[in-house]
Amino acid sequence: MMKRLAQTFAALILFIVSIPGNSTEQAEPIRLQYLGHAAFLITTSSGTRILTDPAEFKGYKMPSGIEADFVTISHEHIDHNNTSSLASDFTSLSGCLPGNQKFNYIDTTLNGVHIYNVASYHDPGHHGLNSIFILEIEGIRIAHLGDIGTELSKDQVSEIGAIDILLIPVGGKFTIPLDVADSIVSQLCDGSIIVPMHYRTEEFDSLPHSAEDFLRGKDDVVRTHQTEMMISPLSFERKNIYCKMEYKD
Helix, strand or coil: HHCCCCCCHHHHHCCCCCCCCCCCCCCCCEEEEEEEECEEEEEECCCEEEEEECCCCCECCCCCEEEEEEEEEECCCCCCCCCCCCCCEEEEEEEECCCCCCCCCCCEEEEEEEECCCCCECCCCCEEEEEEEEEEEEEEEEECCCCCCCCCCHHHHHCCCCEEEEEEEECCCCCCCCCHHHHHHHHHHEEEEEECCCCCCCCCCCCCCCCCHHHHCCEEECCCCCCEEEEECCCCCCEEEEECCCCCC
């Protein structure tokens, strides 16, 4: 069993997001590091660092001395916008204006990374705002859904486009329920890596669902037992892979 897990993880380390017509070779892979809750640190092959939704909340802590060039913030809640631990100068890209009462639309290219956002809501009643961020990095398209609380409309699906790596909240209560998460995967993913986030853990135990609840019954599930993975543009059979990463304080 341990040998099979090791082989599975080794295959994941050389994971590919296959992009038709893209023959560009990367000198180094893109690194995706999970920092807990909805926070990820994405490092491009050239060393640009993008931090998403940093949290200092409940049991979640940002690593000491973490550095980033850009920080995307889906909405202005304390478990998604805490940049106080960052040890470097950075550019903040917030999808909502201060007070969380109005969307802040972003469409920019920084250090070769195209970043734009799509407006959405935190709840079905549209009382709270949430911004979906799309990152286009060396031919790979990553979507961070933030605290999305509603199904995606046809217009939103069109704006987001096809996604290679989907970072999706699955804990429920403050975000979409599990059936809506499955529906969004079917709308955006076809040969993609789906990474659950914002779910019940020992650090935040008041959410209804764990990552395992979301993964139950699904094919092609990989549990890395690691905080990070590397993504390289090699060729592989296109299919959706569900990847559970680990948070370690």
